[in-house]
Amino acid sequence: MGIDYIYPEFEVIRNESRCVTCQVCQRQCANEVHRYDPDLGRMLSDETKCVGCHRCVSLCPTHALKIVKNDCAFRENANWQTGAIKEIYKQASSGGVLLSSMGSPAPLSVYWDKLLLNASQVTNPSIDPLREPMETRVYLGKKPGLVDRDDKGNLTYALEPQLELSMPVMFSAMSYGSISYNAHKSLAMAAQKLGIFYNTGEGGLHEDFYCYGGNTIVQVASGRFGVYKDYLDAGAAVEIKMGQGAKPGIGGHLPGAKIVGDVSRTRMIPEGSDAISPAPHHDIYSIEDLRQLVYSLKEATEYKKPVIVKVAAVHNIAAIASGVARSGADIIAIDGFRGGTGAAPTRIRDNVGIPIELALAAVDQRLREEGIRSQVSLVVGGSIRSASDVVKAVALGADACYIATGALLALGCHLCRTCHTGRCNWGIATQRPDLVKRLNPEVGCQRLVNLLTAWNHEIKELMGGMGINSIEALRGNRLMLRGVGLTETELRILGVAHAGE
Amino acid sequence: MELNAKNLEFRELNRQLRQGGSVFHITGCCGQRFIAAGMDGKTITIEGIPGNALGAYLNGASIEVLANAQDAVGDTMNDGQILIHGNIGDAAGYAMRGGRIYVKGSAGYRAGIHMKQYRDKVPVMIIGGVAGSFLGEYQAGGLILVLGMNRGGAPLVGEFPCTGMHGGKMLLRGDVTGIRFPRGVCPRPAGEADLAEILPELERYCGLFGYDRNQVLDAPFTLITPDSGNPYRQMYAAN
Numbered sequence: 063m064g065i066d067y068i069y070p071e072f073e074v075i076r077n078e079s080r081c082v083t084c085q086v087c088q089r090q091c092a093n094e095v096h097r098y099d100p101d102l103g104r105m106l107s108d109e110t111k112c113v114g115c116h117r118c119v120s121l122c123p124t125h126a127l128k129i130v131k132n133d134c135a136f137r138e139n140a141n142w143q144t145g146a147i148k149e150i151y152k153q154a155s156s157g158g159v160l161l162s163s164m165g166s167p168a169p170l171s172v173y174w175d176k177l178l179l180n181a182s183q184v185t186n187p188s189i190d191p192l193r194e195p196m197e198t199r200v201y202l203g204k205k206p207g208l209v210d211r212d213d214k215g216n217l218t219y220a221l222e223p224q225l226e227l228s229m230p231v232m233f234s235a236m237s238y239g240s241i242s243y244n245a246h247k248s249l250a251m252a253a254q255k256l257g258i259f260y261n262t263g264e265g266g267l268h269e270d271f272y273c274y275g276g277n278t279i280v281q282v283a284s285g286r287f288g289v290y291k292d293y294l295d296a297g298a299a300v301e302i303k304m305g306q307g308a309k310p311g312i313g314g315h316l317p318g319a320k321i322v323g324d325v326s327r328t329r330m331i332p333e334g335s336d337a338i339s340p341a342p343h344h345d346i347y348s349i350e351d352l353r354q355l356v357y358s359l360k361e362a363t364e365y366k367k368p369v370i371v372k373v374a375a376v377h378n379i380a381a382i383a384s385g386v387a388r389s390g391a392d393i394i395a396i397d398g399f400r401g402g403t404g405a406a407p408t409r410i411r412d413n414v415g416i417p418i419e420l421a422l423a424a425v426d427q428r429l430r431e432e433g434i435r436s437q438v439s440l441v442v443g444g445s446i447r448s449a450s451d452v453v454k455a456v457a458l459g460a461d462a463c464y465i466a467t468g469a470l471l472a473l474g475c476h477l478c479r480t481c482h483t484g485r486c487n488w489g490i491a492t493q494r495p496d497l498v499k500r501l502n503p504e505v506g507c508q509r510l511v512n513l514l515t516a517w518n519h520e521i522k523e524l525m526g527g528m529g530i531n532s533i534e535a536l537r538g539n540r541l542m543l544r545g546v547g548l549t550e551t552e553l554r555i556l557g558v559a560h561a562g563e
Numbered sequence: 564m565e566l567n568a569k570n571l572e573f574r575e576l577n578r579q580l581r582q583g584g585s586v587f588h589i590t591g592c593c594g595q596r597f598i599a600a601g602m603d604g605k606t607i608t609i610e611g612i613p614g615n616a617l618g619a620y621l622n623g624a625s626i627e628v629l630a631n632a633q634d635a636v637g638d639t640m641n642d643g644q645i646l647i648h649g650n651i652g653d654a655a656g657y658a659m660r661g662g663r664i665y666v667k668g669s670a671g672y673r674a675g676i677h678m679k680q681y682r683d684k685v686p687v688m689i690i691g692g693v694a695g696s697f698l699g700e701y702q703a704g705g706l707i708l709v710l711g712m713n714r715g716g717a718p719l720v721g722e723f724p725c726t727g728m729h730g731g732k733m734l735l736r737g738d739v740t741g742i743r744f745p746r747g748v749c750p751r752p753a754g755e756a757d758l759a760e761i762l763p764e765l766e767r768y769c770g771l772f773g774y775d776r777n778q779v780l781d782a783p784f785t786l787i788t789p790d791s792g793n794p795y796r797q798m799y800a801a802n
């Protein structure tokens with residue numbers, strides 16, 4: 063008969079000659095790996111509980127700790143790799159659906175890394191962003207298709223509502239409940255400082271954060287948690303969540319154990335009760351139905367706010383986006399399959415959806431062909447990791463990018479991928495007050511501001527190199543991209559030539 | 564204030580509702596959607612048939628429809644009251660969190676799905692006739708009451724009532740044999756105390772629509788509540 067024991071993934075290596083038994087590691091590890099043994103007068107570790115989050119490593123004052131990948135391995139097998147074997151054991155003992163956090167660690171294609179940017183040489187001048195004005199400001203929303211004049215011949219500016227971003231990056235949806243109060247506060251403050259937007263996710267808006275409303279996108283998902291008039295009014299835009307890149311076709315489920323205190327208040331549901339967002343909106347079965355939800359939100363907010371529809375990148379994304387563009391949505395957000403999550407069934411996360419790069423290229427192309435590209439703005443997410451990813455996304459046709467994992471990394475996340483346990487040692491994916499307070503929102507905000515300020519400089523430098531001084535002029539400018547090591551089909555879908563061509 | 568809705572687009576109709584006074588009598592209503600979306604502090608009577616999403620995100624306003632209404636009545640309603648003197652379409656009261664929807668006649672599919680409750684907010688939906696399939700799917704709070712009055716041979720509720728229910732309660736009046744309830748909910752005959760709890764709502768409802776209270780009460784009631792607020796707890800293995 064099988065035995066449930068799975069050899070620990072990590073090994074805790076303590077340099078005894080450095081360890082001063084200060085017990086910091088014991089206090090810092092919410093997974094209770096470290097323990098001081100008074101009889102032995104030294105620290106002991108229970109490695110079975112370690113998730114490799116490096117909290118103890120980062121705080122050990124004498125640098126006595128090291129967490130290394132365990133080399134106790136199953137017999138090598140290219141087909142039955144360690145992960146596959148362990149997953150079978152876990153399911154054989156529990157009968158459970160495997161649940162994971164964060165974006166897929168599987169070696170999925172990253173097309174950003176196979177796209178290269180252009181630069182000016184000789185025949186056209188590059189621009190020095192340190193001396194010349196460079197514009198990274200973008201406006202998201204419907205753009206007029208025609209130039210309209212009144213009877214006196216003056217231009218009329220009856221613009222639909224727009225979101226003004228100082229740079230083409232926003233923080234994407236993470237609900238209060240999946241992440242902590244301090245994480246939300248850091249994001250909200252940083253969005254305000256940076257002149258961009260953060261997104262409430264589907265867990266409602268904490269009363270303390272209404273003051274950041276001008277930089278907040280409020281989300282409406284199938285569970286409609288915390289959605290009411292004041293909430294809709296508080297945000298600068300309303301986002302309808304139809305899907306998420308990490309789990310297309312799957313709803314959300316925040317277990318009752320995490321619905322405590324303020325989280326319950328903000329979601330407007332009783333403590334301890336599961337928060338279930340069903341996979342579909344049960345009132346949406348067609349683009350017509352989606353249009354109804356879009357317009358009910360526009361009516362409720364008196365047409366003052368753009369409505370975003372967020373969908374996961376799936377096989378027919380171009381046709382879907384075309385439908386969404388006709389539903390009255392002002393902005394379409396597309397989330398690629400490498401996107402993160404607070405918890406998703408492993409099989410869904412690692413096997414469903416398509417890469418954001420291909421989805422973006424296909425959607426931008428389709429909307430242009432149909433002559434409706436200017437009716438919507440496109441925002442893409444699902445693992446945007448750097449300023450160059452942003453620039454490549456814009457060149458492929460995006461108006462702006464959504465980042466989440468990158469923002470959490472700036473707040474201290476070490477990508478241990480155990481957010482679903484609720485014991486995040488970095489105070490991010492947890493509601494335990496002792497852990498939440500490890501994240502100082504002032505410091506968190508500053509780190510986010512640092513990150514995006516740096517990105518904005520890099521974006522300008524990359525643009526300047528290409529001789530482009532306005533991000534608007536880069537949008538959909540695929541001549542600025544070349545592919546390396548891509549097949550004909552990939553190049554055709556991306557709409558870019560191969561390097562050297 | 565009299566408001567003739569004939570040939571008015573919904574956007575204009577709502578604009579006039581928002582601007583003008585607090586008591587409205589709309590005539591000639593013909594399928595305009597989103598009437599009174601998100602509104603509070605208004606009392607609106609409607610002659611004719613309002614379109615989908617009547618009273619969506621309603622925040623305290625009171626709406627009375629003298630005829631039938633269409634789909635998505637009271638979508639994500641937070642507070643207020645919607646009275647319908649006829650029948651209503653599908654997905655009424657989706658995710659409603661507070662207030663009341665009283666329907667004299669019958670409801671289509673998916674009535675009261677995802678209904679919630681929170682503190683003093685306990686939404687109530689009373690359907691005088693019968694309800695279609697998926698009644699109270701994912702119900703997480705509040706009260707759904709189906710009376711089955713004058714239903715002739717029509718089934719009291721359609722298929723799959725209470726699927727995924729994890730809060731609140733449902734009461735069905737009359738014979739429930741033949742109704743298949745899912746695992747995870749527990750139907751039982753309602754006792755004196757259960758009925759006493761809903762009596763004020765029921766009497767109010769009967770008064771408003773002219774049903775005979777005693778006749779309504781003169782039938783067995785079945786109370787359905789969920790076994791657990793955490794129906795999927797055992798389902799996952801951390802990976």
Ligand code: SF4
Pocket residue numbers: 074090091092093094095096111112113114115116117118119129487
């Ligand atoms: S779980 Fe994190 S804090 Fe605890 S021992 Fe492992 S790396 Fe250190």
Ligand code: SF4
Pocket residue numbers: 115163164470474475476477478479480481482485486487488489490491
């Ligand atoms: S948010 Fe916390 S739990 Fe989640 S991956 Fe990052 S460090 Fe780990």
